[in-house]
Amino acid sequence: MKRQIITTTEAPKAIGTYSQAVKVGDTAYLSGQIALDPVSGELVGGEVGAQIEQVFRNLAAVAKAAGGSLADVVKLNVFLTDLKNFPLVNETMARHFKEPYPARAAIGVAALPRGGQVEMDAVMVLARPAKGKAHRRGAEAQRKARVKKKKR
Numbered sequence: 001m002k003r004q005i006i007t008t009t010e011a012p013k014a015i016g017t018y019s020q021a022v023k024v025g026d027t028a029y030l031s032g033q034i035a036l037d038p039v040s041g042e043l044v045g046g047e048v049g050a051q052i053e054q055v056f057r058n059l060a061a062v063a064k065a066a067g068g069s070l071a072d073v074v075k076l077n078v079f080l081t082d083l084k085n086f087p088l089v090n091e092t093m094a095r096h097f098k099e100p101y102p103a104r105a106a107i108g109v110a111a112l113p114r115g116g117q118v119e120m121d122a123v124m125v126l127a128r129p130a131k132g133k134a135h136r137r138g139a140e141a142q143r144k145a146r147v148k149k150k151k152r
Contacts (some may be wrong), residue, residue, distance in 0.1 A: 010066035012036035034116035
């Protein structure tokens with residue numbers, strides 16, 4: 001399968017030898033995001049809550065560039081320099097995700113790039129588009145076509 005490299009100016013540029021995301025088929029692998037402001041490239045404030053929020057914004061921007069949203073995330077890895085901050089991750093995650101929630105791991109780490117307190121990466125599975133004329137006409141047209149076919 002062909003790899004598609006995903007980039008967006010709505011999230012921080014990669015600060016190393018990696019891509020913001022790589023899409024293969026209907027799966028997108030989103031690289032780790034720390035709380036960098038996409039415009040300034042600087043780490044967002046010292047408060048961990050603000051950093052967690054910025055990380056979710058960055059992941060959402062990369063997900064959008066890959067053709068999806070956080071709703072398409074099936075696996076989320078959370079890296080924290082202090083696991084005592086995990087309740088803040090849950091609070092913030094509840095604002096960005098709806099049930100069913102993705103699978104998730106939380107890992108305590110000694111340090112993160114640029115002195116960040118949180119980093120997250122994700123795997124996202126996108127819906128495969130239907131093939132044929134009905135797809136081009138949209139979901140409502142598909143539904144009508146199925147109903148019409150059943151009546152025959």
